[in-house]
Amino acid sequence: MELGKLERQLKLMALLAGNTNLTNDEIASKLSLSKRSVYRYLEAFREMGFIVERSGDIYRLDKNSPFFREISGSVMFTEDEAATISQLLASVSDNSTRVRNLRRKLERLYDYKVLENHETDLRLGENVSRLYEAVKQHLTVVLKSYRSLHGNTVSDRIVEPYRFMNSNDDIRCYEPASGQNKTFKISRIGEVKLLDIKWISEPAHEQIYTDAFGFTGTPIDTIKLRLSERAASLMEEELPRSRRFITHADNNTYTFEDRTCSYLGATRFVLGLYNDIEIIESAKFKEFIRKNIKDLTHKFEY
Numbered sequence: 001m002e003l004g005k006l007e008r009q010l011k012l013m014a015l016l017a018g019n020t021n022l023t024n025d026e027i028a029s030k031l032s033l034s035k036r037s038v039y040r041y042l043e044a045f046r047e048m049g050f051i052v053e054r055s056g057d058i059y060r061l062d063k064n065s066p067f068f069r070e071i072s073g074s075v076m077f078t079e080d081e082a083a084t085i086s087q088l089l090a091s092v093s094d095n096s097t098r099v100r101n102l103r104r105k106l107e108r109l110y111d112y113k114v115l116e117n118h119e120t121d122l123r124l125g126e127n128v129s130r131l132y133e134a135v136k137q138h139l140t141v142v143l144k145s146y147r148s149l150h151g152n153t154v155s156d157r158i159v160e161p162y163r164f165m166n167s168n169d170d171i172r173c174y175e176p177a178s179g180q181n182k183t184f185k186i187s188r189i190g191e192v193k194l195l196d197i198k199w200i201s202e203p204a205h206e207q208i209y210t211d212a213f214g215f216t217g218t219p220i221d222t223i224k225l226r227l228s229e230r231a232a233s234l235m236e237e238e239l240p241r242s243r244r245f246i247t248h249a250d251n252n253t254y255t256f257e258d259r260t261c262s263y264l265g266a267t268r269f270v271l272g273l274y275n276d277i278e279i280i281e282s283a284k285f286k287e288f289i290r291k292n293i294k295d296l297t298h299k300f301e302y
Helices: 002-017 024-030 035-049 066-072 079-091 095-109 119-137 229-238 240-243 263-272 283-299
Strands: 053-056 058-061 138-150 153-165 170-175 178-187 193-196 220-228 246-248 253-260 277-281
Touching: 002 035, 024 035, 024 058, 024 153, 035 053, 035 058, 053 138, 058 079, 058 246, 058 277, 119 138, 119 153, 153 178, 193 283, 220 229, 220 263, 229 246, 229 253, 253 263, 263 277, 263 283, 277 283
Parallel strands: none
Antiparallel strands: 053 058, 138 153, 138 193, 153 170, 170 178, 220 253, 220 277, 246 253
């Protein structure tokens, strides 16, 4: 009995610490408690020294409560530090899901009035959470108001999501209406609506490969390159996925070998560092490079 009571108190504490929009009725329903019990626990929290804030019918526990400060003092940031980190995150060019989720966590952990409110990040985080739940539970979803740049359209798409890709920026789905596996940019989804419908087309879900350059699909060839130390270092920095495909050859050179789904990514990298890279394989890739060099030369002829 006591353990059950303690578990309810801890769950309520965690919910109130991050609460921004749940009313007491909603909290009571979420934790299977009576409204009276929620008020009783709130009063108990006050007596234990917690700072209980109220905004209308929404209650929350202030992060500055002595208990929170004591257990988190060694790992948490001050609000000034959190604001500085938020500014740094806003200034970096990386706009991946990981960076956006970091911003969202800062907003949840610290005073939401101090940090800038990234409404787009909150929507994105909610969409990622629902997609994760759909993948985990094998559920069908509706991608509401999906903006397709390819067709320049906005429409609802009913899909079976089954794999996150590219640092969680993309979601791979099977679309029953077209009978095709497609990759959707999560940032272009207006809202993810979970349906109470299990996958019915799992055998059709295509297990695709993502190469070191970030291209996905069916591999078309294997590329092997000899890299200078500079080229190897730049490849590891710009393309973290490539690290496991790079091996040390001798004191000054390295070898990269991986299957590729498109020559485009490798071509951009090779042409940008042509003095530091030698193509060992394949013949098809060499021919693709020659054609690109020829087209480039012709384009800039006077």
